[in-house]
Amino acid sequence: MKWSLGKSKRQSYSVELSHGPLEIPVVRHPRRRRMSLRVREQRVELALPMRCPEGEILAFLESAKPWLEVAGLRAGELARLANSNSIWYLGVELGIERGPVEFPRYEEERHTLVLPQNHPLGDKDLALLWIHSVAVAEAEPLVRRLAEVMQVSVGEVRVRNQKSRWGSCSHRGTISLNWRLWMAPPSVIEYLVIHELAHRKEMNHSSRFWAVVARFCPTYQESERMLKAMGHRWMSQQLPAKSSLKAPPRPSPTEKRSQEEFPTPPQGSLF
Ligand SMILES: [Zn+2]
Secondary structure, X not given: OHHXXXXXXXXXXXXXXXXXXXXXXXXXXXXXXOOEEEEEOOEEEEEEEOOOOHHHHHHHHHXXXXXXXXXXXXXXXXXXXXXXXXXXXXXXXXEEEEEOOOOOEEEOOOOEEEEEOOOOOOHHHHHHHHHHHHHHHHHHHHHHHHHHHHOOOOOOEEXXXXXXXXXXXXXXXXXXEEHXXXXXXXXXXXXXXXXHHHOOOOOOOOHHHHHHHHHHOXXXXXXXXXXXXXXXXXXXXXXXXXXXXXXXXXXXXXXXXXXXXXXXXXXXXXX
């Protein structure tokens, strides 16, 4: 029973803030040693060690109130954004329209994305899938072009759906980029690629690393600031669940021939 000593059984805490009460769910982890608060999946969470006296938790929450005032609002904003219809593409907030087009069409001068009027998916889901498809088409050529300029070798180039990272560079030279980067201005996308490629020279974030970044991207600090200020909005956007992308159910053997005559497009490529 040693481990239950001082263990709090509560699943959540409610903290009174200036804009109303904030419900904070508890997450426990056996290896955790310290209490901490974080914004995750559009809510504020309290991470606790398995053993933690109630009095300490309450004192900790009290001391964290100034942070919670801000983080609680931010979490609320994230939830609102995730449900709103607004779409960012290359740093511009786009309007969405339906029209007589076969594939999504971006009308740059009007800041508008025109979507096929008969497509069953909702505006936002379809727009995000389109941004994902643009990222898939553009990531590799961009990485290869910049790698040539920087004279570094790269392995595979992947477009990924990471929840919290914009990009990464593995020891083997695999460059992974988050598709949501294509919501950011082109200068930010370019910076991120240069950042990952600079890791081909320096596998760290030392001053030597930043000197390489600065050589190829003199405005990198501006891009870093933009990612800090806007990144959480873009990162909170989710592609539609796989189930809504599924091709029609498998045909029965008698239907098989017609299925072969009209093959469904590969998974995920809706356009
Ligand atoms: Zn890095």
